[in-house]
Amino acid sequence: MAEVFDLFGDPVPANWGQRGRPEHIPTQQNRNRVSMLVALGWSNSRIAAALYVTVPTLRKHYFSELKFREVARDRLEAGIAMKLWDGVQAGSVPAIKEFRSFLDRNDRMEIERTMATAPAGANDDRSRLGKKDADKRRAIDADADLMAELEAEASQHAAVH
Structure with a gap:
């Protein structure tokens, strides 16, 4: 039927x-x-x-x-990245700008991920902190690292021009 x-x-x-x-x-x-x-x-x-x-x-x-709950977010991000990359390949200026901010967000996430998986003996203060305090400390450290990186890039850019 x-x-x-x-x-x-x-x-x-x-x-x-x-x-x-x-x-x-x-x-x-x-x-x-x-x-x-x-x-x-x-x-x-x-x-x-x-x-x-x-x-x-x-x-x-x-x-x-x-x-696939554990990898669903990564698959979604990969799909978004591919759509943005298609726009970059086509020469779309808004896609290029968005792809740059996408890369920056991705780099920050990777830095935070590597900082979160640092060896336990690397910093004894963190091992005594609670989860919330440790998360706050990692966020402050990540922001400080990012600002230092941005300042270094700005000074290099200023030296070139």
Whole structure:
């Protein structure tokens, strides 16, 4: 039997209009939406509510999207980077500017990540601090390192011109 589609091109469930709730049919748009929401850090219950389904239905139909929760943010960032890079390759000045700020954000994240994974014996004060105080200290150190780096670049730029 041929499948029936609604006006939006989505398949119509077999029991549509009958008693009981119609079966949820996952679409590619919903798969993409779930992947994006997972990358943004949404919980399963929040994603299910956004799709108007229950959490078990979400897990049943979107298991493959949910199982990559740890790398979803990296995949989203990689997709954004590729779109920006396409714009840079096309010569789009706004894309070039945005790509530069994207690179700066990425570099700051990498610096913070490396500072967070420093050996435990490197700084004994940090080992005695609580989590919040250690995070504040790392943020201050990262800002100081970034400002020193920016000042060094500015002085090099001023020396050239």
